[in-house]
Amino acid sequence: GAGVSQSPSNKVTEKGKDVELRCDPISGHTALYWYRQSLGQGLEFLIYFQGNSAPDKSGLPSDRFSAERTGGSVSTLTIQRTQQEDSAVYLCASSIRGIQETQYFGPGTRLLVL
């Protein structure tokens, strides 16, 4: 497909478990972003990749959150020891190069931590 894809669409997990969220950016896009949308918190930036490196991790809320990107393509966001406040929609976006460009968003992964 031509757009950004994310998997799974929905994830229900128990508090304390680890989860992995996946993002497939648009082919050829070097910049990749993770955002989180929580009720009452709006959309917040988590991390930005340029190629495989992450020059901006400033939005990761705690050391339980990590992300990697391999081959300049797929990215995985990992949340360890999930907490109920991690429940949110996790959105991935990509753009061709980064600065001054449109970011194209995936459909998101809705995470519910019980």
Added chain:
Amino acid sequence: SQQGEEDPQALSIQEGENATMNCSYKTSINNLQWYRQNSGRGLVHLILIRSNEREKHSGRLRVTLDTSKKSSSLLITASRAADTASYFCATEGFGNEKLTFGTGTRLTIIP
């Protein structure tokens, strides 16, 4: 933290009327972008306006940017039921590729 505040938080209008949403932000920007979100899922990019631009059009959309007032507006003309969605402004800072989103306006078009 949120960069922008959007006004109004919610707006309901009759189909065919024009809808105007406003966004204010706090720091200097490289560009400002407007997005639409349906049903709390993926965002659809609508328009990007750079800091040296004052107005842009795309179909029924008109966006203005006033950097002296740190504000932007999105006008949707001749609204349709399909325009019902949440609309967000997002700013990109200098040397900072991430987007900082506003709080969003929930627009409802009444058929």
